[in-house]
Amino acid sequence: MADEADTITTTINSGINTGNGADNAPQIALISQYVKDMSFENPNAPAVYQWQDQPQIDVQFNIGADKVGDEVLEVALKIEVKAVAPQGTAFAVELVYAALFGMRNVPEDQIQPFMLAEAPRLIFPFARRVLADAIRDGGFPPLLLDPIDFGSLYLQQAQQMEVTSGEPAGHA
Numbered sequence: 001m002a003d004e005a006d007t008i009t010t011t012i013n014s015g016i017n018t019g020n021g022a023d024n025a026p027q028i029a030l031i032s033q034y035v036k037d038m039s040f041e042n043p044n045a046p047a048v049y050q051w052q053d054q055p056q057i058d059v060q061f062n063i064g065a066d067k068v069g070d071e072v073l074e075v076a077l078k079i080e081v082k083a084v085a086p087q088g089t090a091f092a093v094e095l096v097y098a099a100l101f102g103m104r105n106v107p108e109d110q111i112q113p114f115m116l117a118e119a120p121r122l123i124f125p126f127a128r129r130v131l132a133d134a135i136r137d138g139g140f141p142p143l144l145l146d147p148i149d150f151g152s153l154y155l156q157q158a159q160q161m162e163v164t165s166g167e168p169a170g171h172a
Helices: 002-013 108-137 150-165
Strands: 027-041 056-069 072-085 088-104
Touching: 027 108, 056 108, 072 108, 088 108, 108 150
Parallel strands: none
Antiparallel strands: 027 088, 056 072, 072 088
């Protein structure tokens, strides 16, 4: 029995904890996600429901990240959708979907890639559903956005910044 207890203790202590019990491993956790702001406009109702033309749909998105507390960061995914037909605007939706992430012991050079690539990837499916439901609730067929490769977009933007500034991205 004593041998089993020693083995368990050794296994726990030989992990990523230091000898003094401090935990130095990088940790990131999703604390909460929520609709921060949402607007749905249907400026030509009820006439819009009689239009026969398919509207052109324009989708824009932006990612923002802010530190809101010690070891807590907020990532906000802003999605704007505008549907315009020859007769006018069918609908316009603006959604800011955000999430709080707790971070501890994350190297400084890894925070930005996580906040601008991985975090949006994690919350996008939920924002997509909220957006589709809002459009459907406005009397239109739900708009299901295609998945977005935030990692590739981040790398493209980082390379573009590197070419423009002549320095590697993330360095001042």
